[in-house]
Amino acid sequence: MRWTKGDRDNPAGPAGPRGYHHGNLKEALVRAALELIAEKGPAGFTFADAARWAGVSPAAPYRHFRDRDELIADVARRGFELFSAALTKAWNEGRPELMAAFDRLGRAYLDFARQQPAYYSAMFEAGVSLDTDPQLRAASEAAFAVLRGAAEKLVALMPAQGRPPALMVALHVWSMTHGIASLFGRGDAARRALPMPPEELLEAAMLIYLRGLGLTPGSTSGR
Amino acid sequence: MRWTKGDRDNPAGPAGPRGYHHGNLKEALVRAALELIAEKGPAGFTFADAARWAGVSPAAPYRHFRDRDELIADVARRGFELFSAALTKAWNEGRPELMAAFDRLGRAYLDFARQQPAYYSAMFEAGVSLDTDPQLRAASEAAFAVLRGAAEKLVALMPAQGRPPALMVALHVWSMTHGIASLFGRGDAARRALPMPPEELLEAAMLIYLRGLGLTPGSTSGR
DNA sequence: TGTACATCAGTGAACGCGCGTTCACTGATGTAC
DNA sequence: TGTACATCAGTGAACGCGCGTTCACTGATGTAC
Numbered sequence: 001m002r003w004t005k006g007d008r009d010n011p012a013g014p015a016g017p018r019g020y021h022h023g024n025l026k027e028a029l030v031r032a033a034l035e036l037i038a039e040k041g042p043a044g045f046t047f048a049d050a051a052r053w054a055g056v057s058p059a060a061p062y063r064h065f066r067d068r069d070e071l072i073a074d075v076a077r078r079g080f081e082l083f084s085a086a087l088t089k090a091w092n093e094g095r096p097e098l099m100a101a102f103d104r105l106g107r108a109y110l111d112f113a114r115q116q117p118a119y120y121s122a123m124f125e126a127g128v129s130l131d132t133d134p135q136l137r138a139a140s141e142a143a144f145a146v147l148r149g150a151a152e153k154l155v156a157l158m159p160a161q162g163r164p165p166a167l168m169v170a171l172h173v174w175s176m177t178h179g180i181a182s183l184f185g186r187g188d189a190a191r192r193a194l195p196m197p198p199e200e201l202l203e204a205a206m207l208i209y210l211r212g213l214g215l216t217p218g219s220t221s222g223r
Numbered sequence: 224m225r226w227t228k229g230d231r232d233n234p235a236g237p238a239g240p241r242g243y244h245h246g247n248l249k250e251a252l253v254r255a256a257l258e259l260i261a262e263k264g265p266a267g268f269t270f271a272d273a274a275r276w277a278g279v280s281p282a283a284p285y286r287h288f289r290d291r292d293e294l295i296a297d298v299a300r301r302g303f304e305l306f307s308a309a310l311t312k313a314w315n316e317g318r319p320e321l322m323a324a325f326d327r328l329g330r331a332y333l334d335f336a337r338q339q340p341a342y343y344s345a346m347f348e349a350g351v352s353l354d355t356d357p358q359l360r361a362a363s364e365a366a367f368a369v370l371r372g373a374a375e376k377l378v379a380l381m382p383a384q385g386r387p388p389a390l391m392v393a394l395h396v397w398s399m400t401h402g403i404a405s406l407f408g409r410g411d412a413a414r415r416a417l418p419m420p421p422e423e424l425l426e427a428a429m430l431i432y433l434r435g436l437g438l439t440p441g442s443t444s445g446r
Numbered sequence: 447t448g449t450a451c452a453t454c455a456g457t458g459a460a461c462g463c464g465c466g467t468t469c470a471c472t473g474a475t476g477t478a479c
Numbered sequence: 480t481g482t483a484c485a486t487c488a489g490t491g492a493a494c495g496c497g498c499g500t501t502c503a504c505t506g507a508t509g510t511a512c
Contacts, residue, residue, distance in 0.1 A: 021454085021507060021508080022455075022456075025456080042266075046497080046498065048497075048498060048499075049498095056457090057458060058458095058498085058499080059457070059500080060456050062501090063455055064455095067499085067500095068499090125348060130415070167418065168424065168427060171424055172399075172427070172428045172431070174402070174406065175399055175402035175407075176395070176398055177402070178405065178406055179399055179400070179402025179405070180402075182402070182405055183397070183401055184398075195390065196391075201395070201398070204387075205395045205398070205399075205432075207435075208387075208435035209435055211435035212432055212433070212434035212435030213431055242473090242474080244474060244475080244487085244489065245488080245489075269466085271466075272465095279489065280489065280490050280491060281467085282469090282490070283489050285466095285468090286487085286488055290467095
C-alpha cells in the first residue's frame with residue numbers, strides 16, 4: 001500500500017473537495033461503514049451509502065470490494081484485530097497480579113462493546129460467516145486465544161486433581177461477558193436498562209464463579 | 224376476532240387458492256415473517272415479501288400493520304409470550320426439586336433459542352426498541368420475571384446474612400444463558416462451533432456459579 | 447532528465463428491479479329492521 | 480325470512496425512489512528506457 005499524498009481521508013465526516021483520485025478510498029469506505037453501522041445498525045446502510053459518505057461515485061467501491069458483504073467482513077476482521085489488541089493489552093500476561101489482570105480483561109471486553117458498537121455489531125451480529133475469509137476466522141480465533149490463555153493461567157492455580165478444562169473456563173468467561181455486553185453494555189439503542197454498571201455486574205459474576213472454582217482472591221498473588 | 228370459514232392459513236407454505244378475503248391475514252403475515260426471518264435473518268425480508276408469501280397484494284398488509292417495524296415488533300411480542308410460557312413450564316415453581324427445576328429452566332432457554340431462531344432474532348437482535356409498544360415491554364418483563372422468581376427461590380436457600388440480591392443473581396443467570404445461546408446455541412448459520420453441547424456448557428457454568436454462592440447440590444431438597 | 451506508455455482508480459450515465467406507499471375501487475360479510 | 484345498507488378486507492394499478500451493477504471512458508500516477 002502506498003500513496004503519495006499522505007493519509008488524506010475525512011477524519012470526521014463525509015466528502016470534501018479532492019482530486020480525481022481519492023488516495024485512500026478503501027480506508028474511507030471502512031470508516032463510512034463504521035459510521036453508518038453506528039448510526040443505523042449493520043443492516044442500515046447500503047453500498048451506495050458508503051460511496052456517498054466517502055464522496056465518490058457509486059461505482060468506485062467496486063474497485064476495492066466485491067460487494068457489501070465483503071466490506072462488512074473486512075470491518076469485522078479489523079474489529080477482531082483491534083479487539084485482540086485491546087484484550088491482550090488489558091490482560092498483559094496476567095501481570096503484575098492475576099486477579100487484577102483478569103478483572104481488566106473483562107472490563108476491556110465491555111469497553112470495546114460500548115465504545116465500538118459498530119465493530120461489535122459487525123463482528124457478532126451482522127451475520128457474517130467466519131468461513132467467508134480465512135483472515136477473518138484467524139482474527140476471531142486470535143481474540144478468543146487471549147481469553148483462553150487467561151483461563152489457562154487461572155486453572156493452573158488450582159490443585160492438579162479436579163482442575164476443570166481451561167477451554168471450558170474460557171468459554172464460560174466469554175459467554176458471561178458476551179451476554180452482559182449484548183444485553184446491557186451496548187453503546188447504542190439496543191441496550192436494556194440495568195440497575196448497576198455492567199462492569200459491576202460482570203465483576204460480581206466473576207468473583208462468584210471463581211469462588212465456585214475454588215479460587216479465592218487471596219490465592220493468586222504468585223505468578 | 225372471527226371468521227366464518229375456520230382457520231384457513233397456509234400451515235406450511237406460501238399462497239394457495241382462496242376467495243377475495245383471506246380470512247386470517249394478520250396471523251399469516253406473522254407466520255410469513257417468521258419463515259422469512261428464519262431463512263434470511265431479521266433484515267432479510269421486506270413488507271412486500273411477507274405479502275407475497277401470504278398470497279395477497281402488496282397493499283393488503285397495511286390493513287393490519289402500519290409498517291414493517293410494527294410487524295416485527297408484533298413477532299417479538301409473541302415471541303416473548305411463548306418464551307415466558309416455556310420458561311414458566313420448565314421452572315414449574317421450582318418443583319419437585321429446586322436444582323432440577325433450575326436446570327430445566329436453563330435448558331428451556333437454550334431450546335427456545337435453537338428451535339425458534341426467528342422469534343429469538345426478533346426478540347433480541349432485530350433492534351426493536353421495547354419502548355415502541357407497552358405490550359412488548361410487558362411481555363419482555365414477564366419473561367425476565369420467571370428468571371427473577373427462580374433466583375429468589377435459590378437465594379432463599381442461603382443463610383440470611385450474606386445473601387446476594389436476587390436481582391443480581393437473575394441478571395447473572397440471564398447473561399450467561401443468553402451469552403451461550405447467542406454464541407453457540409443458535410439454530411441458524413450464525414452459530415459458532417463448540418466442542419460440547421451448549422446445554423452441558425451451561426450446566427457446568429451454573430454448577431460452578433451456584434457453588435460459588437455456597438449452594439451445593441445436596442442442600443436444595445427442601446422447598 | 448525527459449518522454450512514451452502501461453496501469454490504476456474513479457467517473458457518470460445508464461439499466462432493470464423491487465420496494466414502500468397511496469388510491470379509488472370492489473367483493474364479501476355482518477346487521478338493522 | 481328477506482332486503483337494504485354499512486363496514487370490512489383485499490385489489491390492482493400507479494408513483495417516485497434508490498439500489499446494485501455494468502460499461503466505456505478518462506484523469507492521474509508510476510515506470511522503462
